[in-house]
Amino acid sequence: MDISKFFRYMIAQGASDLYLKTNSRPSVRIDGKIRFIADVPLSEDNMWKVFDRLLDEANKENFNETGGADFSIAIPNVGRFRANVFRHMSQLGMVFRHVQEKIPSFEQLGLPVKGLQHLSSRKRGLVLATGITGSGKSTTLASMLQYINLNFSKHIVTAEDPIEYVFKEKLCIFSQREVGIDTESFTQALRHAMRQAPDVILIGEMRDVETVEAAINAAETGHLVFSTLHTLNAMQTVERIVMFFPPHQHDMLRQQLGLLLEGIISTRLIRKKDGKGRVPAVELLLKTPTIRDVISEGRTLDIPKAIYEGYDYYGTMTFNQSLVALVKSEIITLEAAKAASDKPEELAMELRGISRGTSMKNPR
Numbered sequence: 001m002d003i004s005k006f007f008r009y010m011i012a013q014g015a016s017d018l019y020l021k022t023n024s025r026p027s028v029r030i031d032g033k034i035r036f037i038a039d040v041p042l043s044e045d046n047m048w049k050v051f052d053r054l055l056d057e058a059n060k061e062n063f064n065e066t067g068g069a070d071f072s073i074a075i076p077n078v079g080r081f082r083a084n085v086f087r088h089m090s091q092l093g094m095v096f097r098h099v100q101e102k103i104p105s106f107e108q109l110g111l112p113v114k115g116l117q118h119l120s121s122r123k124r125g126l127v128l129a130t131g132i133t134g135s136g137k138s139t140t141l142a143s144m145l146q147y148i149n150l151n152f153s154k155h156i157v158t159a160e161d162p163i164e165y166v167f168k169e170k171l172c173i174f175s176q177r178e179v180g181i182d183t184e185s186f187t188q189a190l191r192h193a194m195r196q197a198p199d200v201i202l203i204g205e206m207r208d209v210e211t212v213e214a215a216i217n218a219a220e221t222g223h224l225v226f227s228t229l230h231t232l233n234a235m236q237t238v239e240r241i242v243m244f245f246p247p248h249q250h251d252m253l254r255q256q257l258g259l260l261l262e263g264i265i266s267t268r269l270i271r272k273k274d275g276k277g278r279v280p281a282v283e284l285l286l287k288t289p290t291i292r293d294v295i296s297e298g299r300t301l302d303i304p305k306a307i308y309e310g311y312d313y314y315g316t317m318t319f320n321q322s323l324v325a326l327v328k329s330e331i332i333t334l335e336a337a338k339a340a341s342d343k344p345e346e347l348a349m350e351l352r353g354i355s356r357g358t359s360m361k362n363p364r
Contacts, residue, residue, distance in 0.1 A: 059085070187214050
């Protein structure tokens, strides 16, 4: 079976994902919707031929031991893809995500330009991209690293599982390490990174307490640290980080986060009104004096209010504020905005011009 034809179809149709499973029809995801691309299910024999072609010995061994494998592949004259191979019901399954070779800018992604430029320009601290799987976390961070690459002279060390975007050095030098190939784990990569004179560190994902602790330590020692979490919003993100640790450390963690957390960008992809692609709705937390105090004092439930009130002066943004702007610009429909909102009643009020509070005009 010539799998490259599926990859070419993905790129031609602008699909984000390709799904291959034994005894199932191949399918792709376009603008968030699944589309079958063949009438004949894939045979077990063809699936194992793809397996043998695409996986190296290390990934085959990992698959045999754990029932799954994550890796990235480059198909000559086609493109680069992130891959996950897995067992399901004792059969073989594969999912591939297209990784664009050209790293998109903030403007091209539809992200808040000034806010992300501000975060990318920090000299130290912790910056997190959050959201569900497929919401654009990796692309958001890649865009931020590329902004640094084009504007500052830095040493950027990354630990990824797997490597997705391969950076071409401009003003920065990059040391990109892949978990399972170049390093054993995120934690080990972080320990080594501290001896490599980095300015900026990217950790692909904060999965466990050891990685979170290492990331916080790296930020405390004067590095700008980027990472991701599978959380829905800033409030949940802060709580998730704190809950990695035992209760007697929670107060200390909140104090550390209040000082170190420079920003959280959470994204949700929403289908455009014209049906041509998707656009991100964004919640953007930046370290304002109020947000710093709210986090340090453990007033996590006040984070959304602090983000809302910092909109005019600091450029922070709630999901609803982002959705309102997208609806008023006629980029998305009202129905799509309501479906994406955690608080659709408040969204309806904001669209009618009824403020939920007084915007903060002056910094503390």
